[in-house]
Amino acid sequence: MKSERKLERAQRATVISALLLFILILFLLQLWLFVSSLEKALSGNPDIGVAAAITSVVVLFVNVWMLKGVFTLSRED
């Protein structure tokens, strides 16, 4: 029983590490999108602004969902 509990904790840690890596990748993607659309807007060609904003909002929702998952996993500890 004790070893089973340990395994669960280890699994949770792995999942949280994976989520951490994923959220960092998504965060960098958002940063890149923001900088690209800002650069385009300043050069007078704001065509990608709307697409970048929609993508950024979708990424935000994914991040919030993952944050919720991390809180749920942490509560189980």
Add this chain to the structure above:
Amino acid sequence: MSQELRRSFPVDWADDQFVSRREFFKFITLASGGFAVGSIALAALSKRPREEIFFEPLCIAQTSSIKPGSAIGFEFPRPNDLCILVRKSDGTFVAFARRCTHLSCPVNYEHERERLFCPCHNGAFSLDDGRVLQGPPPHPLPQVLIEIRDGEVWATGVKKASHA
């Protein structure tokens, strides 16, 4: 004094500077929200209509002083903002900013080909709407809005170049 302070106000630095995974996730999600709001603001700004900007009108020349198939330079809306007024072969007037959108060389009117030509890197622009016809310029030339008033050509504003 320093030792006394530490004794009086003990701070566990390791514990104080510890950031849990949950806190880190919260921080990243908050920053992600900031980027999302910023991107929405950028998109909203880009949708704002800014096609035509009007300035204090400036008289450029008498219509009779410019023959069809010729051009003159002028400065609008501020001094040193070089522009070019062209009277096309059909007698109509058009005006554009004169700085090439590549490296800001002044463009010249080519009567034979009815176009604006940049001699620095062989860029060429259309006289219809300022679009790029050839060469390295990345954007069209901004068009100067003009009006004919009592036999005079007046510059009234600038039309932002279309990127389509």
